[in-house]
Amino acid sequence: MKQVNTQSIAFAPASIGNVSLGYDVLGAALAPEDGTRLGDEVSVESADTFSLTVVGPFAHKLPDNVNQNIVTHCYEHFIEACVKYGRRTHPVAMILHKNLPIGSGLGSSASSIVAALTALNKHFGQPFDNNAMLLMMGEMEGQISGSIHYDNVAPCYLGGMTLMTGKRVPAAVSLPIFDDWYWAICYSGITVSTSAARDILPRQVAVPTALEFGRQLGVFVNALHTGDRLMAASVMQDVIAEPYRKQLLPGFDEARAYCMNNGALAFGISGSGPTVFAACADKTTAQTLTQWLDQHYKQNEDGFSHVCRIPQTGALEQQG
Structure with a gap:
């Protein structure tokens, strides 16, 4: 393969893991309505030796040793895969623009x-x-969370809302979305470790809980395909993780109560938290709830809120 000297750049959006009712099997990409690029960006160009530079508002939250950075591990894994399949490789210089807060x-x-x-x-x-x-x-x-799962990487890469299949091919499938829904999201500013949020969960669930989980997910997917917004919203309740994880999130119960009493279709924890989301039927409601969350759920100056939509596209490529 001829060595390429131009710079390749990719942007990958933020995402909601689980979307409340789909623990580890459902995810959705996020794009703020105001055009904010809520996500990380990485650039790659040919070099004599590998290097990684980390910049951006949350760069200081990552290890100083770039050998411990997941982007370095991605490079190593990618090169190993290329070698395995007979693809020619060369060293590169990478820059990570770390725009999303860790945890x-x-x-x-x-x-x-x-x-x-x-x-x-x-x-x-x-x-x-x-x-x-x-x-x-x-x-x-x-490598980060301790178990292989796709509920964030799949929507982040493919865009839209994705359902994990549990198979290798395809690893995920795209679902229809309600493109008239708006999502009020608020990051409180505190950090919740994914592994810690997993450790707090019970190792087993009762049969009634498992049945409820399966029923909700099946009804939700059917509602997406049939365009039944009210039915979809009615089953967006986390029976697996939220009852345990909410104790890690100061102000969660109050935020849920306010949003559900003021027009939210559903309210839940994004992934492991502390970010929360409120699904809304219109932009005005989403704006109102976003403002309230920004004033009452946010814990410090690192926090932020956005009115978002679910974008149909995920990772975006561009040539430098």
């Missing part, structure tokens, strides 16, 4: 992983298809 529940690690692997795949001439890329992304995410 925010917005798919921060997934965004870095997706942006890094997308930029690398672009730089090396697209040697891997979407499903192969998703499998690599899931493996990288597993």
Whole structure:
């Protein structure tokens, strides 16, 4: 393969993992209405030796040693895969623009992983298809959380709302979305470790809870396909993780009560938290709830709120 000297850049959006009712199997990409680029960006260009530079508002939250950075691990994993399949490689210089807070529940690690692997795949001439890329992304995410899962990397990479299949091919499928829904999201500013949020969950669930989980997910997917907004909203209640994880989120119960009493269709924890979301039927309601969350749920100056939509596109490539 001829060495490419141009710069490849990829942006990967934030995402909602679980979307309340789909623990580890459902996810949705996020795009703020005001045009804010809520996500991480990675650039790649040819170099004599590998290097990684980390910049951006949350760069200081990452390890100083770039060998501990997930983007470095993505590079190593990608090169190993290229060698395995007989693809020619060369060293690169990478820059990570870390725009998402760590431990925010917005798919921060997934965004870095997706942006890094997308930029690398672009730089090396697209040697891997979407499903192969998703499998690599899931493996990288597993290094962060302790288990392979795709509920953030899949929507971040593909866009829209995605359902994980539990199979290798395809690893995820895209679902219809209600493009007239708005999502009020608020990151409180505190950090919740994904592994800690997993450790707080019980290792087993009761049969009635498992049945409720399966019923809700089935009804929700059917409602998306039939366009039944009221039915979809009616089953958006987390019976697996929220009862345990909400104790990690100061002000959660108050935020839920206010939003549900003031027009939200559904309210829940984004991923492991602390970010929360309120699904809304119109922009005005989303704006009102976003303002309230910004004033009452946000804990410090690192926090932020946005009115978002679910974008149909995920990771975006561009040539430098």
